[in-house]
Amino acid sequence: MAGWAPPRLEDFILTDKLGSGTYATVYKAYRKRNTREVVAIKCVSKKSLNKASVENLLTEIEILKTVHHPHILELKDFQWDRDYIFLITEYCAGGDLSHFIRSRRILPEKIVQIFLQQIDFGFAQHMVSQDESQSLRGSPLYMAPEMICSRHYDARVDLWSVGVILYEALFGRAPFxxxxxxxxxxxxxSARSIELPSRPRVSPECRDLLQRLLERDPDCRISFPDFFNHPFVDLEHMPCAESLQKATSLVAEAVEKDGARDYSAALSLYCRALEYFVPSLHYETDIRRKEAIRSKVRQYISRAEELKVLVSSSNKSLLLEGTxxxxxxxxxxxxxxRLFAALDVASAAVAKDEEGMAADALDLYQQSLGELILMLSAEPVGRRRELLHAxxxxxxxxxxxxxxxxKTTDWKNDSLGNEMLSESVRGSCSLQ
Known part of the structure; x- marks a missing residue:
């Protein structure tokens, strides 16, 4: 839009410019009759619209009018005059996800996981049908190969875009x-496979999801059901009304096992409980209840740390005895x-474990176990099979x-802080 002055709208005072794109500019605004109500207004210039973009805008309005979800911007109203169409939405003080990533350059994996859990793919069903013409829509940086190559595409392009956003959030730059x-x-x-940086280190689950999202061939790309069920997305542990109830039930079992001196089982149950306690903190809005939960979480983390020492000593003795x-x-x-090589990897894992390099050791343990379990299934009955099983x-x-x-180290160091950090951005993220 030309000039610095925002458009005029009868019921609102438009102030700061929040962002702009090809078709529209977004402003922060106040409702005149209630200056405490802050909104965002997307001002779309009619001159910039062709037939396809008008259809896109009408679809956006139609969808937002019917969708009411905590992770999607609420469309409060829409108006128009001779020059503009105005979309009046709720205002998100933290900005959009793109700004959040740029301002911090690299995000912790736990925060990225929370954003993944909050992405809503409900718009995918509104894409044009197969027999309709398809045009390039959105930022090229996030476009799937089938769009760039002008081939037929479907809702799976959004999965590629999620992969690009995930990569950018973790490594501070887009893959391309x-x-x-x-x-x-x-x-x-290019047909070259996408290589993931070695630093910062990401978990095997996160790495697997990234590689499956950034598959150039949409038929090989992860499917929507597999995405939602992926262990890194982990929808089971996203904040919800049931989080606290699940956490309380698990911690009761942990206390029982702890009292019976079954420390290994108690540690596992405390950890499982904490996987629900931390999301329950994010979900809770009452300040006093939140502080009470936070106090309990600190208590359970402390006990898990104590159990860790007891179980670690026992586990290390078992490893050394098995050498x-x-x-x-x-x-x-x-x-x-192949079996010999897998056992070599296991020995390397134990060595890293003894050096206190937990992350490197875990990677090597998982590599060796993947191979050894396959070897076990093909191993005939006998002494070697018995040793391999042990x-x-x-x-x-x-x-x-x-x-x-x-996990307990992460919770102790930053999960309670990350829970607060993740509240600073809320709203919809346009994938393309």
Missing amino acids: ASRSFSELEEKIR SLRELLKEMSQDKP EIQTLMKRAEFLKEQM
Whole structure:
């Protein structure tokens, strides 16, 4: 829009410009009859609209009028005059997700997970049908290869866009950052697999989701059901009314096991309870109740830390006792190079574990277990199978313990702070 002055709207005072795009500019505004009510107004210039963009705008209005969801901007009203169409929505003080990422450059994995849980794909069903013409819509940086290549596309392009946003949030840049559209197009059209940076470190679950979202072939890309069921998205633990009830039930079991000196089971139950307690903090709005929950969470984290020491000592003793058996198993596996290599990885995991490098050890444990479990299924009955089964059980116990150890460390260091940080941005994120 030309000039610095915002358009005039009878019932509102338009002030700061929040952002602008090809078709519209968004302003912060106050309702004249109630200056305490703050809204955002999207001003769409009629001159910039062609037939397709008019249809898009009408669809946006139709959808927003019918959708009422805590993670989607509420459309309060829409008006128009000779020059503009005005969409009046709720105001989000934290800005949009793109601004949030840019202002912090890199986001913690836990915060990214919360945003993934809040993305709503309800608009996907409103895409044009297969027999209608399709045009490029949205920012090229987030466009799926099938859009760039002018092939038929469907709602799965949004999954690619989520992958780009996830990559950008974790690593501080888009996977195909380019100086020009032609350079971007060349990178997206390329058949080369997308390599994920080694730093900052991301969990195996997060890495798996990223790789499956950023599949160039939409038929190989993760499906919507698999996305929603993916362990990194983890919708089971997103904040909801039932979070506190589930947490309380699990912690009651943990206290019972703790009293019976079954420390390993108690630690596991405390960790599972904390996976619901932290979301319940995010969901709770009453300040006093929130502080009471926060106090309990600190108490349970403290007890989990104490149990960690007890269980760690027991688990490490088990690993050291199993060293000679592992070496015997390696001697018995000279004729099976793949099994021998997997046992070598297990030995490397134990070495990292002894050095206190929990994250590296966990990665190696998971690599070795993936191979060893496959080897076990093909191993005939006999002494080697017995040893292999015992080795897998030992490694699994240690891997599970390290997962819980890393979770409690995360909770202790930053989860309560992240819970507050994640409240600073709320609203819909336009994927394209």
